[in-house]
Each structure stands twice: as C-alpha cells, then as structure tokens.
Amino acid sequence: MSKFISIALTALAIMLLATPAMAATDALISFSGSFGAGLVVIGAAFGIGKLAGSALESMARQPEAAAAIQVAMIIAAALIEGFTFYALYICSTGV
Numbered sequence: 001m002s003k004f005i006s007i008a009l010t011a012l013a014i015m016l017l018a019t020p021a022m023a024a025t026d027a028l029i030s031f032s033g034s035f036g037a038g039l040v041v042i043g044a045a046f047g048i049g050k051l052a053g054s055a056l057e058s059m060a061r062q063p064e065a066a067a068a069i070q071v072a073m074i075i076a077a078a079l080i081e082g083f084t085f086y087a088l089y090i091c092s093t094g095v
Contacts, residue, residue, distance in 0.1 A: 036091040044084040051076055 055073035059066040 032093045037088055040084055040087040040091060044080055047080050048077055051080070 051073060057070050058069050062069075
C-alpha cells in the first residue's frame with residue numbers, strides 16, 4: 001500500500017509542477033486527455049495481467065477445469081479491452 005501512495009504522490013507532484021508550464025487552456029485540455037489515456041492503459045494492463053495470472057494459477061491447481069477457466073478468462077479480457085477502447089475514445093475526443 002505504501003508503494004501505491006508514493007506513486008500517487010509522485011504523480012501529483014509532477015502534475016503540480018507541470019501546471020505552470022501549461023498556462024493555455026487548450027494545452028491543459030489536451031494534457032488531461034493524454035493523462036486520462038495513460039491512466040486507462042495502465043489500468044487495463046494491470047487488470048488483464050491480474051486476470052491472466054489468476055487464471056493460470058487456477059488452471060495449475062485444477063487442470064480438469066482448464067477449458068472452462070480459459071473461456072471465462074477470454075470473455076473477461078474481451079470486456080476489459082472493450083472498456084479500454086471506449087475510455088480511450090472518450091479521452092481522445094474530449095467529451
């Protein structure tokens with residue numbers, strides 16, 4: 001948990017230091033979309049990595065259920081990817 005807090009504080013410090021450099025409104029709006037897209041990609045990568053790791057561990061523990069676990073993992077990964085593409089679209093359009 002402390003690692004997450006230190007990463008969050010570092011990101012906050014970077015944003016606060018970068019704000020004076022982006023005094024124009026258009027640049028700040030453009031930055032917010034880019035920052036949001038970065039967060040979306042990081043979150044999706046973390047979620048799919050966690051999903052795949054848990055699925056592989058489950059398959060190793062119960063090889064007889066591997067087919068059902070694999071189908072569930074693919075469906076969940078597709079849902080994560082769909083949400084990621086939607087969020088990236090929202091970040092790129094600035095809606």
